[in-house]
Amino acid sequence: MTHPDDSTTTHGTPAGPEATNPALPPAASFADLALPAAVLRTLSGLGVREPFPIQAATLPDALEGRDVLGRGRTGSGKTLAFGLPLLARTAGRRAEPKQPLALVLVPTRELAQQVSAALTPYAETLRLRTVTVVGGMSIGRQAAALRQGAEVVVATPGRLHDLVERNACRLGRVRITVLDEADQMCDLGFLPQVVEVLDQVAPDGQRMLFSATLDRDVDGLVRRYLHDPVVHAAEEPRGTVSTMEHHVLVVHGPDRYAVTTEIAARDGRVLMFLDTKHAVDRLTGHLRASGVHAAALHSGKSQPQRTRTLAQFRNGQVTVLVATNVAARGLHVDDLDLVVNVDPPTDPKDYVHRAGRTARAGASGRVVTLVPADLRRETSRMLADAGIEATVTKVRSGEAELSRITGARTPSGTPLDGGPAAPRPKNTHAPFRGLGTTRGTPRAAGGTSRKAGEARRLAEARQAARVRRGG
Template sequence: MTSTTPSFAELGLPPALLRVLDDHGVTVPFPIQAAALPDALAGRDVLGRGRTGSGKTLAFGLGMLARTAGRRAQPKEPLALVLVPTRELAQQVGEALTPYAEALGLRLATVVGGVSLGRQAAALRDGAEIVVATPGRLHDLVERNGCRLGRVRIAVVDEADRMSDLGFLPQVTGVLDQVRGDGQRMLFSATLDRDVDHLVRAYLREPAVHSVDPSSGAVAAIDHHVFLVHGPDRYAVTTEIAARDGRVLLFLDTKHGVDQLTRHLRANGVAAAALHSGKSQPQRTGTLARFKDGGITALVATNVAARGLHIDDLDLVINVDPATDPKDYLHRAGRTARAGRSGTVVTLVLSGQRRETSQVMTDAGVTPEVTKVRSGEAVLSRITGARTPSGKPLDRTAAATGPKNHNKPFRGLGSAKDDTRTAGTGGRKSRKTNEARTLAEARKAARIRRGG
């Protein structure tokens, strides 16, 4: 920060908000806050981009709360709305804004799927000035007449690029069509590109545009590495990294892959847990809480954890499956190096993935350090803190998924050396001979059963 950065008081925030900021040790605005708050407080539409972890929640939240202060919502009729793509981000935004809302006497409700719709409907029925919601659950409540949006005068779309995807866009536009036409709209994200043009053109009026970081700014404080790994060694490399002394967030593409890796890590003594959309919301909330307090050291997740998730002092992210989209890469990477801290992002790349991964990195504005690695190598430990896992299963059933022969070096799931392959060129022939003998015996048994 420079000496020219205005204080929160100079930005015109109410004294009640200034006291909460001071209580939380938030003394100097981040650049996106200093840039966007004056326009947010003035009621202007805002289009904001700031690198992940840069304080966007308070950039829109403080202005929204200050402009709502002193007003009272009628049952089922909120006055301000924040739309976010995931349950985790909704809860995180709600938790971040709650102390400021309470200081102003404002009621805040979080509306997400996976938890009791009845309780959320009751909160709206009791009256909530501020609603933080995922589009799907909000749509359900509107359809059931549990929420009416006609009095919403401030609407915020967070992670706007994700909310512009085809899966979200109809619900987002459906919501924005129902809020007050003369109200204030604010769109924020770590990346703003042509994907959000439709929302900007349709719903923002002469917005104040604030882009405090270049598109590649999201990765400025991060060391980026590509590890070229041999396919059969990938799980062993992943396991050694996950066994490090410290937390690590690992990304995979599918729920099945997440569950499989989590079972494997726990079978080898790593305190791992899975996070994906197939888990119930209480499970997801509990898993995140244990990861934040250190009860879990390896969080294995799909892209559900890539957006907006804030974990203090997380210094390592592993792409076990490489991101196939530059925005996904930036958002995954943004889970580390939060609030100006530094971090490391490692992507494991098989030989057939090198060209596509290289293009994704280029499009993301990243020039990674590329290293060939094998499990057990010193370079792996130097960059990630990798170490040999204890091998002691953490669950009663986990032992069954571990390596059978502990006297042999473990080379990763699905890569234990097959004796028929390591016995020279005759190994494959021996395996074929065994398969033929088994088939012949099965046919003979069938003939006997038929009386032949």
């Protein structure tokens, strides 16, 4: 098992008169920590030999029961940094029906499942029962698992709120609470549910909060709910890593679909981001008609569909994952060396989180953003705000320079689903026409009217709101 390699690790206390709790020295090895022998054996059996910087810094304090504020980019090893103390300090206790003892709150279903999978071997060796509580899955089965008793719950805010409202889960006995990716939970509008949870858990329990950024909402949570926390950070300046390359490819509008398709046909996996579900589905269909093993991931897919798609992407059955921002946080795929922003993000935080899917565990990776000439200045400002220095190159489909940067090549052209081969889209009217996004175009994608495009966007907004409510 490989581990992320963070270049700098700092630890201490937050600024302010209330910060009086000095951090303990970092641990040199797992064996130096007060971890149960069974956990040490499991770590060794899984090939986890030395703690990552964030783990070495955080574990001594967390195992002592202190409140912890952890800062670090995704892929820094945060799950075990909070997971091992949570499990070790819960071991030996037994939960009553509907009354868990420890809680991990995360923003997305995918991250909840990843956290659960990472903690399960250690929970099993300590004979702790865990349940994953997310939207898109049977709420009845989740309620039944809670009735049987579970010491540890990993949950998204919306679904946990629903279970609490149904009296299927009571939080008063939760002694250890973790907020992972707290900034994204706030960005997605979950702050009221997070506050509701923190108001219900044991007031004198341990709280650990992990966040890549500390904006106003997250800072408010820290000040209100963490008691004299120690602060640990493992990150490089401005949220970037030295093993990651950033490229802006300036693409002529009518050539954009061809450039995207050739990149998708490369040898190796690639994660492509677009703004809307409609655009994701449209591009995925085009890629499969071109002979590319692509699959779509967005909030309109059921949870079983999303889980199956991610499994196929990880095992290589799917080589191109086309996604909305639902995949930008928490998704971990080993050896993913290319991320492509087919639609350039406008928010620097979105760029950083999309980019964080590659160059993980100390590996190298590239982030490529496709930009029409009229959005080049806007994209440059966004990258500057994100602290990113990118190489800018003008490219056309079929050119050697495109292949050098991305590995692009001509697709087979043999449809995968038995349909006709994909025609070359006619992108003659607007730079974004054809990929489903309407930014900067007089008409909606696919030639529909502006009114129809607005109706589609309204429907997508309503669906997003339903997803947020359901976790």
